[in-house]
Amino acid sequence: MTTENQPEKTPLMEQYEQDTGNLAVWKGEITNGFQKWKKKRKKENIKAQKKEELQYLEKEKRKLREGFDEGKKAGKDYDHLIVVENLHKTYLLGTTAVAALRGVDLTIDKGEFVSIMGPSGSGKTTLLNLIGGLDTPTRGKIFLEGRNISMLSDNALADIRRDRIGFVFQFYNLLPQMTALENVMVPLHFSGKLSKRGKKKRAMDLLQLVGLEERAHHTPSELSGGEQQRVAIARAFANDPAICVLDEPTGDLDSKTGIHILNLLRDLNARGATFVAVSHDAAVSEFASRTLHMRDGKLTHEGKVGGLKETDVMALKRKKEAEINKEKCKSKIFQFLFKNQDRDSIKITEIQQNIPEAILKNLPEHFNDILEELVQENNINAKLVKDELILV
Ligand SMILES: Nc1ncnc2c1ncn2[C@@H]1O[C@H](COP(=O)(O)OP(=O)(O)OP(=O)(O)O)[C@@H](O)[C@H]1O
Ligand SMILES: [Mg+2]
Numbered sequence: 001m002t003t004e005n006q007p008e009k010t011p012l013m014e015q016y017e018q019d020t021g022n023l024a025v026w027k028g029e030i031t032n033g034f035q036k037w038k039k040k041r042k043k044e045n046i047k048a049q050k051k052e053e054l055q056y057l058e059k060e061k062r063k064l065r066e067g068f069d070e071g072k073k074a075g076k077d078y079d080h081l082i083v084v085e086n087l088h089k090t091y092l093l094g095t096t097a098v099a100a101l102r103g104v105d106l107t108i109d110k111g112e113f114v115s116i117m118g119p120s121g122s123g124k125t126t127l128l129n130l131i132g133g134l135d136t137p138t139r140g141k142i143f144l145e146g147r148n149i150s151m152l153s154d155n156a157l158a159d160i161r162r163d164r165i166g167f168v169f170q171f172y173n174l175l176p177q178m179t180a181l182e183n184v185m186v187p188l189h190f191s192g193k194l195s196k197r198g199k200k201k202r203a204m205d206l207l208q209l210v211g212l213e214e215r216a217h218h219t220p221s222e223l224s225g226g227e228q229q230r231v232a233i234a235r236a237f238a239n240d241p242a243i244c245v246l247d248e249p250t251g252d253l254d255s256k257t258g259i260h261i262l263n264l265l266r267d268l269n270a271r272g273a274t275f276v277a278v279s280h281d282a283a284v285s286e287f288a289s290r291t292l293h294m295r296d297g298k299l300t301h302e303g304k305v306g307g308l309k310e311t312d313v314m315a316l317k318r319k320k321e322a323e324i325n326k327e328k329c330k331s332k333i334f335q336f337l338f339k340n341q342d343r344d345s346i347k348i349t350e351i352q353q354n355i356p357e358a359i360l361k362n363l364p365e366h367f368n369d370i371l372e373e374l375v376q377e378n379n380i381n382a383k384l385v386k387d388e389l390i391l392v
Contacts, residue, residue: 012038078146081242081274082108082131087140089126089297100126101137102297108243108276113269115285116278118294124278125247127294131276132165132245133157145242162190166236166244170251172228174220180207180231181216187238206234210264226257230264237273246277250284262287270319289316322364329359329367330374337380337389345390 013024016034024034089101100123108114118124129135130142133149136157142150149160161167174183184203188194194202207213210230220228229249236244249265250258258281265275266287277284285291293300332355340346352360352367363370368384375382381392 078143080107080143081110081112081145082106082276083141083143084127084131085141085143087127087130087142088138089123089130089135090138100297101130104140104297104299106292106299108274110242110274111269111272113265113275113287113289114277115288115291116276116294116299117280117282117285117291118278120280122294123297124294126297128245128247128276128278131243132167133161162187163239164242166239166241168229168232168236168244168246168249170248172220172225172232172252174228174231174235176220179217179219180212180223180227180234183220183231184235184238187235191239202238203234206237207231209237209268210234224257225253226260229253229257229261233261233264233268237268243274243276246275246279248279248281249277250279250281255283258283266316267319270316270323318362319364322362325359325362326364326370329355329363329370332356332359333371333374334378337382341391343391345388348384348387348389351389 009025013034016022016024016037020033020037022033023031025031084104084106087101087104087106088099091098091100102123104123104127116124116127126135130137130150131144133144133152136152137150140150141148144160144164147160149157152160174180175186178186181200181203184206185199188199188202204213204216207216210233212227212230212234215223215227215231220231223231229252233244233249246265250261253261262283265273265277269275269289275288277288279285290302292302333351336351336354337346348368348371351371360367371389372384374380375384375389383390383392
């Protein structure tokens with residue numbers, strides 16, 4: 001047979017002939033048998049490809065779930081609030097790769113105020129965003145309260161950001177049309193745990209915490225930079241986060257206002273809040289309990305910039321002790337009142353005599369205020385009149 005008009009045999013045709021024993025080409029024409037076989041084969045290929053994709057997705061999902069479960073299991077019992085292990089982050093810009101983090105290890109414990117310092121571009125914001133669950137690492141692990149958050153889906157990360165992390169940024173990021181109170185209420189709306197009244201009360205308490213209850217109904221444009229940052233701090237605490245992350249919290253403020261903000265952070269830290277702040281500002285390091293230094297995507301060493309003055313360390317320690325003393329003092333007062341509940345009145349000095357001198361000497365507030373707070377908190381029917389507690 002001549003091959004003049006014969007279509008050239010493709011490898012697929014050869015395979016058809018081998019598999020079926022039929023001819024792919026007969027009298028210069030492609031056979032129907034081959035056409036049908038080819039169509040069927042194409043369909044099968046698409047099906048197989050889809051199956052493979054599904055299997056891959058299932059595998060990825062399983063990996064995410066396992067990561068989450070592993071985290072959940074570990075989350076019940078953990079040593080450090082945050083553990084960062086061999087963290088890498090590489091950004092792809094077209095064909096260039098920017099290695100922003102190149103193997104960071106770090107632990108942060110509850111109650112710490114950690115500052116991270118370093119030159120521009122050293123990777124501070126990148127590290128903070130990963131700790132805060134705003135981004136995921138290229139390599140390495142981040143554990144928050146024992147839960148591995150480095151492999152979570154966007155949705156799971158969003159939940160963690162809402163429930164466990166407070167954010168404070170250089171430019172406050174408040175909603176301009178809303179009042180200070182409404183801004184603080186925003187995260188509460190998303191968590192949906194409180195009633196409308198409950199949210200308002202919580203937001204007001206938070207504004208009080210940062211000393212701004214009188215500015216509650218002002219919008220951001222009616223507030224100074226420092227006041228706006230205080231609102232942002234109150235908002236960060238709305239959902240009672242495990243940790244508050246701050247990116248250049250004093251970056252947009254003059255140095256005096258910056259110090260006010262740092263004093264507020266120190267106060268909140270003394271009451272148990274955990275902070276990690278990244279900054280260029282050496283003052284942040286002065287107020288932090290620990291300072292880490294970054295360069296070229298790595299943590300290089302630990303230590304204060306200028307060194308904390310001895311008096312500052314002592315003041316901080318005394319403040320923490322005073323808070324503990326307050327609780328001890330309340331408990332002693334309560335015991336005393338319980339024993340003397342049948343009396344009509346008790347002199348304040350008599351109550352004080354039943355409390356160890358060491359506790360009384362270092363209290364964060366006036367004794368009478370602590371007494372009143374205790375009476376209120378426990379719904380005790382009593383009133384402070386001059387130097388006496390009148391029991392009703
Ligand atoms: N989204 C991004 N895409 C590409 N590259 C990025 C991105 N974000 C940061 N980088 C690069 O990663 C490196 C680290 O940036 P990062 O913002 O973490 O530094 P930084 O220490 O916070 O700097 P600064 O003090 O100026 O805020 C820089 O080289 C930066 O250009
Ligand atoms: Mg930055």
